[in-house]
Amino acid sequence: MNYTSEAPPLLEVRELKTYFRSDGGIVKAVDGVSFTVDAGETVAIVGESGSGKSVTALSVLRLIPNPPGEIVSGQIRFAGTDLLELSEPEARKIRGDRIAMIFQEPMTSLNPSLTIGRQVGEPIEIHRKSLAKVVREKCVDLLQKVRIPDPERRVSSFPHEFSGGMRQRAMIAMGLACEPELIIADEPTTALDVTVQAQVLDLLKELTRESQAALVLITHDLGVVARYADRVNVMYAGKIVETGTARDIYNDPRHPYTLGLMNSVPKLNNGEKAPLEPIEGQPPDLSNMPPGCSFEPRCPYSTEHCRSEQPELSLISGKHAFACWVNVKDVS
Amino acid sequence: MLKMSADPLLSVEDLRVEFPISSGVLGSGTAGTVKAVDGVSFNLISGETLGVVGESGCGKTTTGLAILRMLGIAGGKIVFDGKDITNLTRGQMRPIRKKMQMVYQDPFGALDPRMRVRDIIGEPLIAHAEAKEKAKYRARIEELLDIVGLDARMGERYPHEFSGGQRQRIGIARALALNPKLIICDEPVSALDVSIQAQIINLLESLQKKLGLTYIFIAHDLSVVQHISDRVMVMYLGKVVEIASHTELYKNPKHPYTQALLSAVPTPSPDAEAQREVVLLEGEVPSPLNPPKGCPFHPRCPVARPECSVKAPEVVVDSVGHQVSCHLFS
Numbered sequence: 001m002n003y004t005s006e007a008p009p010l011l012e013v014r015e016l017k018t019y020f021r022s023d024g025g026i027v028k029a030v031d032g033v034s035f036t037v038d039a040g041e042t043v044a045i046v047g048e049s050g051s052g053k054s055v056t057a058l059s060v061l062r063l064i065p066n067p068p069g070e071i072v073s074g075q076i077r078f079a080g081t082d083l084l085e086l087s088e089p090e091a092r093k094i095r096g097d098r099i100a101m102i103f104q105e106p107m108t109s110l111n112p113s114l115t116i117g118r119q120v121g122e123p124i125e126i127h128r129k130s131l132a133k134v135v136r137e138k139c140v141d142l143l144q145k146v147r148i149p150d151p152e153r154r155v156s157s158f159p160h161e162f163s164g165g166m167r168q169r170a171m172i173a174m175g176l177a178c179e180p181e182l183i184i185a186d187e188p189t190t191a192l193d194v195t196v197q198a199q200v201l202d203l204l205k206e207l208t209r210e211s212q213a214a215l216v217l218i219t220h221d222l223g224v225v226a227r228y229a230d231r232v233n234v235m236y237a238g239k240i241v242e243t244g245t246a247r248d249i250y251n252d253p254r255h256p257y258t259l260g261l262m263n264s265v266p267k268l269n270n271g272e273k274a275p276l277e278p279i280e281g282q283p284p285d286l287s288n289m290p291p292g293c294s295f296e297p298r299c300p301y302s303t304e305h306c307r308s309e310q311p312e313l314s315l316i317s318g319k320h321a322f323a324c325w326v327n328v329k330d331v332s
Numbered sequence: 333m334l335k336m337s338a339d340p341l342l343s344v345e346d347l348r349v350e351f352p353i354s355s356g357v358l359g360s361g362t363a364g365t366v367k368a369v370d371g372v373s374f375n376l377i378s379g380e381t382l383g384v385v386g387e388s389g390c391g392k393t394t395t396g397l398a399i400l401r402m403l404g405i406a407g408g409k410i411v412f413d414g415k416d417i418t419n420l421t422r423g424q425m426r427p428i429r430k431k432m433q434m435v436y437q438d439p440f441g442a443l444d445p446r447m448r449v450r451d452i453i454g455e456p457l458i459a460h461a462e463a464k465e466k467a468k469y470r471a472r473i474e475e476l477l478d479i480v481g482l483d484a485r486m487g488e489r490y491p492h493e494f495s496g497g498q499r500q501r502i503g504i505a506r507a508l509a510l511n512p513k514l515i516i517c518d519e520p521v522s523a524l525d526v527s528i529q530a531q532i533i534n535l536l537e538s539l540q541k542k543l544g545l546t547y548i549f550i551a552h553d554l555s556v557v558q559h560i561s562d563r564v565m566v567m568y569l570g571k572v573v574e575i576a577s578h579t580e581l582y583k584n585p586k587h588p589y590t591q592a593l594l595s596a597v598p599t600p601s602p603d604a605e606a607q608r609e610v611v612l613l614e615g616e617v618p619s620p621l622n623p624p625k626g627c628p629f630h631p632r633c634p635v636a637r638p639e640c641s642v643k644a645p646e647v648v649v650d651s652v653g654h655q656v657s658c659h660l661f662s
Contacts, residue, residue, distance in 0.1 A: 193388055
């Protein structure tokens with residue numbers, strides 16, 4: 001796919017810093033993250049728990065609870081406007097309308113006491129101020145679109161009458177309700193079985209392609225990223241450590257953390273067993289970060305320089321950039 | 333038949349576990365039974381790892397709990413270490429439980445938050461009266477901590493001071509306390525991040541070599557199971573659909589469900605993904621309350637034939653011990 005970046009990107013996050021205050025000090029959950037998303041593109045944010053991927057997503061939607069959280073600095077430009085400069089009512093107008101979010105747990109993110117129709121139709125009700133009858137018709141269409149069987153009847157069902165896969169489909173229907181330009185899906189299939197995961201992700205990809213919406217896919221699953229993403233941002237301890245097209249990242253990983261992730265995953269290849277090479281140690285404490293590179297304590301290639309100074313992202317080709325003082329290619 | 337070089341450590345024959353469904357306001361009546369495990373048979377040779385895969389509700393955890401006799405059994409036979417344990421009483425099971433242990437999925441829920449780690453690990457020793465001398469008891473706990481890669485001083489701490497991976501190491505140390513022969517690992521890495529997951533898998537593999545352990549490794553992640561197992565058993569709606577060695581299962585999956593499962597797992601390579609044909613299954617696993625007649629997989633099966641909805645397929649085993657239950661092969 002070719003994205004000539006003549007036009008400004010749909011979403012541009014620049015030097016985003018989101019911190020949380022805790023008893024143990026300031027937790028730098030997101031610490032200087034920059035990335036862009038073009039219209040119609042699927043961009044993945046990969047990382048492990050605590051790497052700041054969900055906080056990045058919530059920051060874009062301005063859903064960081066304050067206190068304890070706060071977007072300390074940065075810019076989030078969406079279609080020309082800086083979301084961080086909007087008032088709360090202005091932000092609310094965009095949220096659920098032009099930017100939609102699909103949450104991780106379909107079990108807890110649906111209200112158990114409201115019908116599926118009420119919830120799927122809520123964005124239309126709020127943003128389009130449509131009549132109840134129109135909302136209901138639109139809901140039936142949406143449920144049909146996400147392939148929920150018998151939508152006329154299902155629109156009046158309650159979440160507990162749906163299986164996990166159907167609930168996640170309903171969540172997707174809700175996200176698509178106002179035909180958003182940008183959909184952020186936070187681990188949309190983590191709670192689902194593999195065969196259902198494949199159904200739901202294929203559906204999500206197909207529907208975003210149809211409506212030309214951009215998709216930000218947040219996940220920890222490297223396989224899912226390989227199948228669905230055009231571009232990938234790898235996050236570690238609140239920073240993007242490597243970014244590039246999916247092929248850049250998988251065929252030519254440059255950051256030792258990306259490399260470590262790739263070697264940690266058991267692969268379904270010809271059935272022969274290759275020993276796993278885990279990344280030793282634990283992620284750093286976000287309230288007490290090392291002065292240099294945050295991956296240095298676990299890094300097999302670390303040098304004196306890594307301990308004293310933080311590396312910045314530097315471009316090596318096209319869209320491929322990584323933040324590391326060492327060139328892994330030279331060492332290994 | 334499977335090649336039997338030695339007597340199996342564990343042999344399970346036609347195992348059945350049923351749960352009654354209560355009905356009525358007070359739950360007094362019964363509305364039927366869920367056949368959570370429905371005629372599962374397999375053998376386990378000492379020192380091997382049997383992987384059990386399947387989607388939620390297929391009965392893989394229930395099978396594990398039934399083998400440990402932590403659940404009532406509706407039918408079948410379990411022979412462990414040459415002894416029929418199917419109908420043993422609680423008291424008779426006690427000495428046998430020393431030889432079979434479990435590692436649980438959730439490293440946050442499986443450890444008592446109010447106990448020190450050394451007491452958690454030592455509890456099996458005390459429960460089975462194997463901690464007669466204090467010095468020996470202490471030494472054993474230090475040895476166990478060391479074996480799972482934790483510092484001896486960490487025994488003084490409480491579970492909340494540990495990360496997920498470290499807690500899973502504590503759970504493993506506790507399972508090892510009584511020198512078991514068989515460890516049933518129920519989704520031991522599914523709650524962990526990938527980089528930590530690999531640490532725990534490597535630890536389990538090295539422990540197996542060092543201590544001659546036999547594992548039943550239950551997971552829903554096919555690539556993890558494929559990696560750690562010698563043989564893999566695929567379950568669907570309480571039944572075994574296929575058992576084969578890990579290479580055989582990958583190279584030559586026979587059952588349409590196994591094929592779909594393998595194809596649903598995305599591989600971490602965009603080039604491979606771009607070329608791959610994916611067998612997408614329609615629908616979801618049917619309710620075990622009202623399982624389909626005939627082959628339980630037929631409503632979702634892309635190659636179902638008329639007889640599939642009538643008659644349950646028989647178990648067919650080929651010359652390399654690859655076992656499958658599907659009408660395509662009978």
